[in-house]
Amino acid sequence: MASRIVLFQLILLLAAAGPALAADPPGIVPATQAGGDSGSFSAGRGEQLFTTRGRDWSCATCHTADPRNPGRHTVTGKAIAPMAPAVNPERLGDPAKVAKWFRRNCKDVFARECTPQEQGDVIAYLRSLGK
Amino acid sequence: MNIPVRMYPLVILVTATLLAAATAPAVADGKRKPSPADPAWQEECGSCHIAYPPRLLPAGSWQRLMQGLGDHFGSDASLEPQRAAAIEAFLVANAGRSKDGVTAPPLRITETPWFRGEHDEVATAKWRSPAIGSPANCGACHTQAERGSFDEDEIRIP
Numbered sequence: 001m002a003s004r005i006v007l008f009q010l011i012l013l014l015a016a017a018g019p020a021l022a023a024d025p026p027g028i029v030p031a032t033q034a035g036g037d038s039g040s041f042s043a044g045r046g047e048q049l050f051t052t053r054g055r056d057w058s059c060a061t062c063h064t065a066d067p068r069n070p071g072r073h074t075v076t077g078k079a080i081a082p083m084a085p086a087v088n089p090e091r092l093g094d095p096a097k098v099a100k101w102f103r104r105n106c107k108d109v110f111a112r113e114c115t116p117q118e119q120g121d122v123i124a125y126l127r128s129l130g131k
Numbered sequence: 132m133n134i135p136v137r138m139y140p141l142v143i144l145v146t147a148t149l150l151a152a153a154t155a156p157a158v159a160d161g162k163r164k165p166s167p168a169d170p171a172w173q174e175e176c177g178s179c180h181i182a183y184p185p186r187l188l189p190a191g192s193w194q195r196l197m198q199g200l201g202d203h204f205g206s207d208a209s210l211e212p213q214r215a216a217a218i219e220a221f222l223v224a225n226a227g228r229s230k231d232g233v234t235a236p237p238l239r240i241t242e243t244p245w246f247r248g249e250h251d252e253v254a255t256a257k258w259r260s261p262a263i264g265s266p267a268n269c270g271a272c273h274t275q276a277e278r279g280s281f282d283e284d285e286i287r288i289p
Contacts, residue, residue, distance in 0.1 A: 073179055073180070075179075075204070075205070075206070075264075075265065076179055076180040076267060077263070077264040077268040077270075077271060078179060078270070103207070104206070104207040104208065107207040108205075108206050
């Protein structure tokens, strides 16, 4: 049940995408506030996950430790546009795309999928970054 | 549409540029065959590396690749089955010709005899230099690889 609520909030979070959110105060994601303990997302936890090394990599390996910077695929060398919506408004706007990349990249980094809670935390983190 | 006369040259220029961009065949290999494009392929197969043109591998190779996207050279590149099927159809329809051999179709362009032949002048150490990283990073040397063009006069080795 709790995980259902988190999932629902994650969907809300994604649905509420767009440049408007870039202006929200750091660390606060509107859809997360009503949820109480189980449902609240934390930018701090998101940042921690982002820089945690799994098998060989962390998210930061390709996206850099500051997601406002452009990154580089560590194997192929291809440039990756910044992840923070404040500097790259196209980010986090398409829920299907976000879900696809969480699924793939969490498996690459942690050898498992990330929970809805973890995904929400990372999104909260990315949204918390200003220009 | 009401366009002031003084704007005509601009309008013509813009139209001509758009037309040229839309109709110019993306240069294929040295032989300048037009390189077909497909939006789903471009998006899904051009995100982690350039979208490698279908003509660079035979149909059997693309089929093998598309069956194994869950573990794609150590990365998860999995796709929804329907989308994967559509991309596979595009790749197979535009694939290169296979050498009828007994060996399994290769998974890497960079391991084909063709690739090795074209690149025999590139020193082994060069491939792993920091600016290149991997032979699969075509764009490091082929400045127009993103467009599917590998012309000799566009090569700049970093």
